[in-house]
Amino acid sequence: MKLIGIDLGGTEIKAGLVDEDKGLLKKTSRPTEVYKGPDKIVENIYEVVKSLSPDLDIDAIGIGSPGSIDRKKGIVRFSPNFPEWHDFKLSKKLNKLTNKDVFVENDANSFTLGEWYFGKAKGMKNFVAITLGTGVGSGVVTHGVFMTGNDGIGAELGHIVVIPNGPLCGCGNRGCLESIASAKSVARHAKELAIRYPDSLVLKMAQTIENIESKHVFKAFEQGDYLAKTVVQDTIDAMARAFGAYIHIFNPEMIVVGGGMSKAGETLFKPLRERVKKYIMRSFIDTYRIEQSDLVENAGILGAASAAIFQTREEK
């Protein structure tokens, strides 16, 4: 199959021409121009599609978007990046312009499918995929089935409670993994502590408290900074507890981790792997691997293309 994958962000549309067997063939991007309104965004997507394949010599188009997506109908119910989109029939609108099948999928599902078709979990029957971005996204393949549950809203691994009565999470609960291990939460935790540690490297790197991001925390951690150590150790312990749960529940071959925060690489993964061992039963030792995604900047495009492959197959 030949596809176009669209990674639809609030500021940029990233797109690529993807061959199912050969992977990413070429890619491009352009500004999303959210301020010009919904229909202009669809036109911008169309423009990007045509620039990648002028005669539309493709089988389908996949779009990965944050927010709540009705994947069966190709509707964006709502999305934080596109405040004007309410039940927006994205699939139908782009289909009118291109006359191609258009599939829309949320970014966590796209990421999981991308890992399944193009990433480290390629072809695996049992794996868990986690994205550590602004939030914590996740997906599961178990016994070769892409698991979404009875209403298609499951696999929310970021909303299991790892610290009872912990920090307030966006979902309304307290102490969910997302409230501790997302890039946003790591930054928030560091900001809170920065007031007490004004000489921390984190603050030197970020210059002001408001500017602190998770990447500053991980860089300072590498250099032994005390504030950073506190934050990273708490984060890793919460993650390890959640990963332990995933291992007991799914007995997966692999947990593959992507998203902005995963770029910390071995600084994050080495202590995480060690810590996870503390939270699993003996019988699970050496049954799994915890790996950093290697799709990197193309994860969004390949994920979107994968959603189109998956939905084309599923429908048949």
Place this chain on the structure above:
Amino acid sequence: MKLIGIDLGGTEIKAGLVDEDKGLLKKTSRPTEVYKGPDKIVENIYEVVKSLSPDLDIDAIGIGSPGSIDRKKGIVRFSPNFPEWHDFKLSKKLNKLTNKDVFVENDANSFTLGEWYFGKAKGMKNFVAITLGTGVGSGVVTHGVFMTGNDGIGAELGHIVVIPNGPLCGCGNRGCLESIASAKSVARHAKELAIRYPDSLVLKMAQTIENIESKHVFKAFEQGDYLAKTVVQDTIDAMARAFGAYIHIFNPEMIVVGGGMSKAGETLFKPLRERVKKYIMRSFIDTYRIEQSDLVENAGILGAASAAIFQTREEK
């Protein structure tokens, strides 16, 4: 299909003749006589089989047993009730006597399959089954697949951490659901508190601290006993946190709960259902039911028979 289901306990062998469509036709039991050695146990099972179906007019035999079972090979790796059994070829031994297919399955898997074929979750594509017995057993059907994971050891929902650094669990970790919400843990918690509350109803019912069981705690809870309230509320909160996780993860249609402690009925289920709402995101409200198993005393027999049905089908 016509089957014999064997619920193999340390003191008693419970067995039933089961018709796939009509359910349990008749049942019987006899002492296990563990002290007479492994081969005598197999003979005792054979005797029970013949008493239920003298001409062995059955399609297969299913055996449900606690412990670590190699279901593919029908081997009991080890079982707390049968200290002499190490890699015991139970399936092969009974097959020699009966010339019938014999399938062995651990009790948590049997319970789940029993609920799927004969219980409240009959025919469901997405449900979670939990037994609150001495330990916490569990099983999952997701998208119509009986989920066991890459090595067949997954669905260990009792070993997710619900209280970090909580009580020591049999698995070596701390604060697992099993360390708080099993009958054994409830009794242990009550015993610890009984020293401080010598006038508690729990102690009056049990007469001595050593005799305290989870059923005393739930009975005293109904009568407003302070000690019992403390224990039950902690237990329910831990269970609710775990159930919230299962709902986010599997988006199941039902969580069906069995095992000795589930006999507390609405005393347990009513506050549990209320508490679970605290731990789920808005989008999951009204997507699931939490139900008490109605297989009761026959759960073991029907579960064992179901394991035989499932494995017969799976093999074909």
